[in-house]
Amino acid sequence: MNKRVRHIFVIPRDKNGFHKIYAYSNIFKRLFNEHYDLLAHFSVDWRGALLARLLNVGMSVSRKTARRGYFWHQSFDFLAPELDTERPMAEQDVDLLRSSNLYKKYSAPPYDLSISSKLKNKVKLWLKKHDIHLNKKLVVIHASSRWKFKEIPIGTWARIIDALILKKINVVISGSQDDFQTNALILNLCESKPVLTKDFSLEDTAALYERADLVLTIDSMSTHLASAVKTPVVSLFGPTNEKIWGPWKGKYKVIGLTSKDAEMFACRPCGQEGCEGSRISQCLVQLDPQLVIHQALLLLKKT
Template sequence: MPDAPIRRALVIKLRHHGDVLLTGPVFSTLAAAHPGIEVDALVYHDTRDMLTLHPHVAQVHTIGRNWRELGWLAQARAYLGLYRTLKARDYDLIVHLTDHWHGARFTRLLKPRLSVAPQSRKNGKRAQKLWQRSFGALYPLVGGNRRHTVDLHLDALRRIGIRPDETTTALHFVPGEDAEHTIAGKLAQAGVNGRYLLIHPTSRWLFKAWPVARMAALIDALTERGDTVVLSAAPSPNEMAWVAELTSQLARPVANLSGQLSLKELGALIAGARALVGVDSVPMHLAAAVQTPVVALFGPSGEIEWGPWRVPQRVIATPYTCRPCGQNGCGGSGISDCLVAITPERVLMALDELLAETGR
């Protein structure tokens, strides 16, 4: 670490929504280590709401995922505009949390006093050397489902002498008043006037989802005993089709807000729930960020690396020796036997234990 104080830092995370949300403790740890620091974020445009309103994020800068599809002139203008904006911020520190080349290019161009990035997995000696020369320090990535993603992010700070502690490693997500007001209206319109359980059964990758019939059996057990259930899902055609099949199998109708919510609204909906039941997906991380108890089903992905972070929880998985495999179902079938083996009775028992434990 340099002796001079760090006035302004840029944290770069060009990945999906959940990955971006899990960078939050990096901002909080920097803010605690250097009082008065301004910490900016550089993320893909569609993931920006994971960090906007975060108490320790000063500004959120974005790159469009479609910039590479633009003509060369439009692409050059977009990157030049972003470069000028970042250059004007005059960063002392850049923390790059992936091996994306955008981070290496901007670090070389912006020339901060200090920079850190993960060790590269790029192929070829030339690429390896260029990556190494782009940063002042590199930190190792511990793979194999042995370390949580939040801790992997914080390793970047540990590498440069900044130590996180229990007060700086919580997740934060702020839905905002507009989102909270919208959700209150949507719930009232759906006839939900009291406490509810939120089921978010899908993921961007559907091979992580529990079989429809098993999820239907769980929901029927909940509604039969009088619990109010609300459904949510992303608006993608695949997820909406999955939810349509689910609702067609239910014995009793439930409030269904699938495909109707922004990220901020989804966060507000989760914050108001007694608990969330879902799979390894963004809502699970949002639940951790707003401290809503969560029951999470894990199959092909690893719960050590991606499980709910520091929130009352029950993680349900089966002891298959092949998991976590990260594959699109067994044999590429899209169906994961390790998820099929989880029974509705087991999930219901875990949920009831969690509700009793948290008094929800």
């Protein structure tokens, strides 16, 4: 959805043996033929050093990292500072451009995503079809993640949704096809039924977020998609660090723990896949739904 993005090349993680070698050779061949002027490598994956040395780009930049040695650090023309745990990733990504003298402003720009009139009209018709009218507030919820340790219990979501609908607020639960099963389980637990999206593309979801008065989500891409379309967002964080991955600019509220639970869960943000490898995060299991409801209603008053 960014007009300046020409190609996306996907690392073939799902392939093995000859098929993986063939896929890699195809990607490298296409990259060689593009004759890029700049290679900005945001991760510290070893492939970045290899690409910097082989592609013959005009300029290359990556990050310093204790994980890599001499070969890595000599592969790039410029090196940004190592990642830290106190700054937003949006700022740390822009550090690559600062280090290569391509961006000189103190603060990184906000995310920005424009929704076409066609997509806006498509979502408007979908909302009308499901009897969702403009005279009521609209909250879109994203509840699922492929990383299950980032999710809150479906029962918690049901309590939040019932409370919002009781306040005469329209609620839509969004997600990919992989999320539909979880969303349906939440729907079944709700006394007041929200509307579920089905077969929505990422573009459709962006248009839905843009139309919403609030996006209520776990720590996921949805947090940043809401920021990109300038819709207020309430984002729920557990084991991951909101200082790095929280919403970027715009109107937002990050919810972690209530003060009474902070001592019990002083371990967060732990960065682990659930407590003791269980893929269940107790700091999210015990998140008070009333806290989420309260913050959502506060932010809705400001829209």
